[in-house]
Each structure stands twice: as C-alpha cells, then as structure tokens.
Amino acid sequence: KDKLRDDALLKKSFSLSKRNWGNEDFAWSARLAKALKDVFEIEKLRELQLPTMNAIMSKEDVILIMPTGGGKSLCYQLPAVISEGVTVVVSPLISLMEDQLHGLRKLDIKANMLCAKADKESVKTIMTALVDKSSPLKLIYVTPEYMAKSNRFMSKLQKAYELGHLERFAIDEVHCCSQWGHDFRPDYKFLGVLKSMFPGIPILGLTATAPAKIIVDVQKMLDISGCLVLRASFNRPNLYYEVRRKPADKEACLAMIENLLKNRFSGKSGIIYTTTIKDAEQLTTDLRDRGIKVGCYHAMLEANYRSEVYSKWMSGKYQAVVATIAFGLGIDKPDVRFVIHHCVSKSMENFYQESGRAGRDGKKSVCLVLYRLADVFKLSTMVFQDKVGLQNLYKVVAYCLDQTSCRRSLIATHFEENWKGDDCAEMCDHCRKPNVRKQMDIVRYCRHVYQIMTKAVQNQVRLTALKLIDAWYGKGASSLRVSNVPVPNFARETAEAIVGHLLINGYLQEDFHFSAYSTISYLKRGPKSGLVLSNDHKILFNYELC
Ligand code: ADP
Ligand code: MG
Ligand code: ZN
Numbered sequence: 001k002d003k004l005r006d007d008a009l010l011k012k013s014f015s016l017s018k019r020n021w022g023n024e025d026f027a028w029s030a031r032l033a034k035a036l037k038d039v040f041e042i043e044k045l046r047e048l049q050l051p052t053m054n055a056i057m058s059k060e061d062v063i064l065i066m067p068t069g070g071g072k073s074l075c076y077q078l079p080a081v082i083s084e085g086v087t088v089v090v091s092p093l094i095s096l097m098e099d100q101l102h103g104l105r106k107l108d109i110k111a112n113m114l115c116a117k118a119d120k121e122s123v124k125t126i127m128t129a130l131v132d133k134s135s136p137l138k139l140i141y142v143t144p145e146y147m148a149k150s151n152r153f154m155s156k157l158q159k160a161y162e163l164g165h166l167e168r169f170a171i172d173e174v175h176c177c178s179q180w181g182h183d184f185r186p187d188y189k190f191l192g193v194l195k196s197m198f199p200g201i202p203i204l205g206l207t208a209t210a211p212a213k214i215i216v217d218v219q220k221m222l223d224i225s226g227c228l229v230l231r232a233s234f235n236r237p238n239l240y241y242e243v244r245r246k247p248a249d250k251e252a253c254l255a256m257i258e259n260l261l262k263n264r265f266s267g268k269s270g271i272i273y274t275t276t277i278k279d280a281e282q283l284t285t286d287l288r289d290r291g292i293k294v295g296c297y298h299a300m301l302e303a304n305y306r307s308e309v310y311s312k313w314m315s316g317k318y319q320a321v322v323a324t325i326a327f328g329l330g331i332d333k334p335d336v337r338f339v340i341h342h343c344v345s346k347s348m349e350n351f352y353q354e355s356g357r358a359g360r361d362g363k364k365s366v367c368l369v370l371y372r373l374a375d376v377f378k379l380s381t382m383v384f385q386d387k388v389g390l391q392n393l394y395k396v397v398a399y400c401l402d403q404t405s406c407r408r409s410l411i412a413t414h415f416e417e418n419w420k421g422d423d424c425a426e427m428c429d430h431c432r433k434p435n436v437r438k439q440m441d442i443v444r445y446c447r448h449v450y451q452i453m454t455k456a457v458q459n460q461v462r463l464t465a466l467k468l469i470d471a472w473y474g475k476g477a478s479s480l481r482v483s484n485v486p487v488p489n490f491a492r493e494t495a496e497a498i499v500g501h502l503l504i505n506g507y508l509q510e511d512f513h514f515s516a517y518s519t520i521s522y523l524k525r526g527p528k529s530g531l532v533l534s535n536d537h538k539i540l541f542n543y544e545l546c
Contacts, residue, residue: 009226016060016228021051028057031082039081039107046071048232053079056168056204061195061227063174063205063215067234068353069360072206073100076170080138081109085167086130086160089141092173092185097141099330104139111139114146114153127152131159144176148190154197161198169194171222174205178217179387183209188221195223203227209349210234210415234352234415235423238359239367241407242429243400245493246342246370253370257283257340258290261319265366269313270320270338273345273354275378277324283342284322293319299326325354334361341369344400346379347392348414351399364427371400373465373496376503377510381519384512394504401500404437404542406430435544443539445498446507446532448472448485450525455482462513462522465503469495490545499523501541507532 024033032053036042048066052075055062066072080087091097097113104111112126129135147153160166169191171177176185194203203224210231219225247253257272274280277298284296295309295318312318314333321327322342339358345351351369359365376397383389399410407428412419424431452471456463459479463471470476472495474487488495502508509526512519531537 012226013228016055016226021054021228021230023054024050026054026057028082029054032057032078035078035081039109040074040078041107042074045074048230049075052204052230055228055230056202057083059200059202061203061222061224063207063218063224063227063229064232065207065210065215065230066232067236068208068356070208070232072172072208075206076168076204077104077109077139079168083138083167085133085165086137087139087167088157088169089139090144090147090169090171090191091141092144092176092183092188093329094143095329096172097143100141109138110136111141112137113141114150115143116146127156130156131163131165133163133165144185144187144190148187158197161201166198166201168202168204169198170204170206172206174218174222175207175209175214177205177221178214180211180214180217184387192221192223208353210417212416234417235408235412235419236356236359237423237425237427238362238364239355240364240427241355241367241411243369243371243407246372246375248372248374248492254286254290256370257287257342258292260338260340260368261287261292265319265338268319268337269316269333270336270340271327271354271357272320272322272340272342273327274322274324275343275375275382279343280322280324287320287322293317295321297321297323297327299324325350328354328357331357332360333357335363336360336365337363338366338368341367343375343378344369344371344393344396346383346389346396348395348399348411349392351396352411352415369400373500376500377465377521380510381512381521384510384519384521390510397500397504401497401504402430402542403544404430404435437542438544439540439542440545441538442498442501442541443532443537445488446502446539448482449499449502449508450529450532451482451485452480453523453525456480462511464521465496465499465523468523469499494543494545497543498541501543502526502539505539507539 036045048064049071052062052064057079064072064075076087076089094115101111101113114123114126126140129137130140157166171191176183177188177191178184203222205218205222215229219227247256272283274283277300280296280298284294287294295312297306297309309321313321336358339355345354355367358367376393379393380390383393395414402410406424407430408424409419426432449468449472452468453463461480467476469492471480472485472488473492474481499508506526506528508523511522511524513522
C-alpha cells in the first residue's frame with residue numbers, strides 16, 4: 001500500500017514538473033507583469049521566479065529551493081499584490097519580518113506582522129482585517145510560535161478561509177521543519193496542520209537548503225508530498241573559491257591577513273568571519289594595530305553601534321568588517337569583493353551563505369577559507385549537541401582537506417547538483433593550479449595513532465588532538481610516548497591533515513567532556529577502528545606529504 005502511494009506521488013510530481021510553468025498565457029499573466037513594473041519597479045524576473053508564481057497562483061503546493069539573495073520573497077509578494085485576499089507568510093525571525101515590512105511599506109504595499117511582542121492595538125487591527133473582505137491588507141507575517149500559541153489567530157484564519165479571503169501560505173526558511181536540517185525549529189511542526197485545516201489553500205515553502213532528504217522530510221511534515229519542487233542552480237560563477245592553511249602561529253596568521261588586505265584586496269571591500277565574539281574583537285584590534293581600517297560586528301554590541309559600523313563599511317570608511325555570523329541578515333552591499341573565513345564555518349550551508357555575500361553585483365570576488373585543525377574543535381564543542389551538528393561540520397572539513405578536486409564541484413555535490421568541470425573556468429584554487437592526484441594509504445599512521453591512544457588509556461590520560469600529535473612527534477609528557485612508533489618524517493601540518501581525515505571518516509571520534517568553564521574535545525577510536533585490525537585494510541587519502 002505504501003508503495004502504491006509512493007508511486008502515485010512520484011507520478012504526480014513528475015507530471016507537475018513537466019507542465020510549462022514559465023508560460024505567459026495564464027489568466028493573471030498581464031496583471032503580474034504590470035505589478036512587477038509598476039509596484040516593484042523590477043525590469044526582469046530571475047530564474048524560476050515566474051514558474052513559482054504561476055504554480056502557486058494555479059493553487060499548486062510548491063517548494064522553491066534557491067540560494068540566499070536569489071529573490072525568493074518576490075515569489076509570494078507579487079502574487080499577494082495581484083490577489084484579492086490575504087497571503088500569510090510564516091517566518092522564523094522577527095528581524096527578517098521587520099526587514100521585509102520596511103521594504104514593502106516603501107513600495108506602498110499593505111502588510112503587517114504578528115508576533116509575541118506586537119501590541120494589543122495592532123493585533124486587533126490585523127485580526128479584524130483578516131476577516132474583512134474589503135480590507136487592503138495583502139500580507140500578514142507571523143512567527144510559527146505565534147501561530148502555534150494563538151487560538152485567536154487560528155480561529156480568525158478559519159473564518160477568513162470560510163469567507164474565501166485566505167489566498168495562500170508562504171513558509172520562509174521551510175527547512176526549519178526538518179530535524180535533518182541545520183536549523184530545526186520545533187515550532188515549525190505545528191505547520192503540519194495547515195493542509196488539513198485549510199484544504200485547497202496552496203502552500204509555498206521557500207529555502208536555500210537543498211539536500212533531497214531534507215526536502216522530502218519537509219514535504220511529509222507539511223503533508224504536501226508529491227508537490228512541485230523547483231530548484232534553482234547554486235552555482236555562483238563569479239566567485240573564486242580558495243582554501244589556505246592557516247598558520248598556527250598567531251603573528252604569522254595576522255601577517256598573512258595584513259598582506260591580503262594591503263595588497264591583493266587593496267582598495268576593495270570585504271568581510272572577515274570569525275567564530276566567537278572574543279575572536280572578532282581581538283582580530284579587529286590586531287588589524288587596526290597594523291593600520292588597517294576595519295570595524296567589528298557581533299550580537300553583543302548595541303544596535304546603534306552596529307548600524308554605525310555597517311554604514312561606515314557601506315560608505316567605504318572601513319575596508320572590512322570583522323564579524324561573527326550575526327553579521328548577515330539584511331546585508332545589501334553589491335560590491336563585496338572578498339569574504340575571508342578566519343575560522344571554518346559550521347556547515348556547508350553556512351559557508352555557502354556567508355561566502356555568498358561576496359559578488360552580488362556579478363563581478364569577480366574571492367571566498368577564502370583559512371583552515372586549521374585546531375579550529376575544528378572550537379566549533380565541534382559548540383555544535384556536538386545538535387543531532388547532525390558534527391556531520392555538518394565534518395563536511396566543511398572535507399572541503400578544506402581536499403587537495404585536488406574543484407572546490408566548485410565539491411560545493412555542487414553538497415547541494416546535489418551536477419556541474420560540469422568547465423563550469424568552474426579556473427575560478428577555484430585547484431582548477432587554476434591543478435595538483436597531481438596523489439593517493440596514499442595512511443592505515444599505518446592510523447595504527448601509530450591507536451598505539452599512542454592505548455598508551456594514554458593505560459596512563460589514564462585523555463588526549464586532545466593537540467596532545468595526540470605532540471605525543472606522535474615525541475613531544476609533551478614522556479609517559480605518552482610510544483617507543484616503537486616512529487616520529488613522522490613529514491610536517492606537523494600533514495599529521496594534522498591525517499588526523500583530520502581519520503576523524504571525518506570515522507577512524508577517530510570526538511569524545512566530549514565538560515569542565516567547569518568549557519567543553520573539551522578529546523579523541524578516541526572511532527566506529528571504523530575495527531577495520532584497521534585487518535592486515536589488508538587501506539585508508540586512502542589524497543594528500544601530498546610534505
Ligand atoms: P532570498 O529570500 O532568496 O534570499 P530576497 O527575496 O531577500 O532573496 O531578495 C534579494 C534581493 O534581490 C532583494 O533586494 C530583492 O529586491 C532583489 N530581487 C528579487 N528579485 C529580483 C529581480 N527579478 N530583479 C532584481 N532584483 C530582484
Ligand atoms: Mg529570504
Ligand atoms: Zn574549480
């Protein structure tokens with residue numbers, strides 16, 4: 001029975017995807033084109049915007065997957081403007097909603113929002129407008145918590161539905177429905193009732209998160225399995241992707257960044273992302289000491305101060321903003337020429353989004369990651385409690401450790417797209433300067449590492465990655481050294497790369513312990529350690545020993 005249902009769903013989604021949603025002969029096509037020019041003052045639609053709008057206007061459920069900045073909002077805002085009734089937009093963040101309302105009001109489009117902090121008077125006005133067919137209100141933004149908690153709102157919605165005044169639901173950041181997503185929000189679960197509560201009202205889900213597994217999960221959650229799924233390409237041809245090893249020595253690392261900002265990126269505008277507030281502040285100070293004009297931005301700074309930093313950066317008084325990922329929402333600077341990750345991102349989605357703030361104007365821009373194994377543990381101790389936190393982080397590590405593949409193709413694989421090799425056109429470090437693919441078997445190093453670990457267990461010592469590598473090189477406590485494990489004849493960087501490779505491939509695993517002030521990541525044998533017992537087991541690694 002399940003199979004029959006799955007087949008039917010597959011057939012449905014296939015036939016939906018075959019319809020020509022990009023046509024301009026729908027009943028609303030002329031109105032749509034006119035509102036685009038007159039109300040939004042936009043000349044041309046972007047990829048997939050028209051198909052999405054036509055499908056949702058045809059009352060189909062749609063999931064639109066499009067990179068951040070691609071223009072997803074227009075896909076429900078424009079239909080809202082040319083429809084009689086109300087479009088309800090579910091959005092996870094109040095700041096996102098305020099941003100959108102601000103933009104809509106400038107265009108003279110009637111929109112409003114409901115959230116826990118809305119005042120009584122405006123709540124009342126909105127509730128009344130919802131069931132008033134003559135009201136000019138076109139869009140209501142609401143948080144999922146508010147929907148889940150407010151019976152009053154849900155009953156008004158039902159009333160609006162009975163009056164034929166409810167047009168559609170748009171659910172922004174719809175991946176928040178899925179437990180597999182990097183951003184699961186329990187309150188999104190409530191949205192599962194919409195389909196049965198409001199039969200015939202189309203749902204448009206929007207996200208920049210692409211993996212099929214997540215999309216299928218989202219469809220199930222919303223009870224819209226088999227709906228039309230539209231996927232825009234994630235390729236950003238004008239972005240140059242590069243990874244560099246981050247010097248372990250702080251001064252050397254600063255010198256590297258100083259050199260980049262004063263030479264390669266001289267006179268250009270950019271963002272430098274750090275992980276913690278402390279790092280952002282420290283790096284700002286250090287760069288200022290070197291005569292570079294940078295501002296600092298993170299969530300603990302006052303709103304006024306933050307907007308001052310933002311405007312100094314916009315006007316070019318600051319060459320770069322040194323920021324935590326709090327710097328992101330609502331950034332609208334077209335000529336960001338570089339994004340430097342001073343520390344790796346916690347997922348490929350995050351990396352894509354953060355680095356994607358470069359080159360919005362379509363001109364060549366650089367996305368540079370400074371990679372170091374030690375930074376991985378800084379993040380892992382922050383994300384390990386999420387269900388898929390480590391898995392997501394390790395994918396970024398794999399991206400950084402790769403020494404031969406096209407960076408663009410690695411990103412494509414992550415987003416389940418298939419780009420041809422020449423889609424890169426030498427716009428990544430590896431395509432510009434190809435490395436010979438040198439595969440080596442590192443199983444013997446894995447055994448060495450295990451021997452050191454056994455010794456540590458005997459001594460009742462836990463090993464961080466740092467201590468483990470020290471012991472391997474015969475440094476640190478002598479009790480941890482193993483006499484028949486040879487000191488590596490390669491650079492410490494290579495040893496770090498090997499440990500990184502063993503970790504992300506399950507030969508090692510992190511073991512988290514809480515101390516009074518922090519969480520510490522120790523390493524232990526991973527789930528695949530049993531394989532290493534066999535004599536002919538190989539662990540292949542594309543890496544050049546140096
Ligand atoms: P997303 O939600 O996909 O991240 P937004 O909807 O916030 O993206 O849109 C990003 C920017 O692109 C906005 O400033 C928006 O006005 C602009 N935009 C959207 N569609 C178009 C278009 N067809 N032409 C020009 N600008 C557009
Ligand atoms: Mg958006
Ligand atoms: Zn490439």
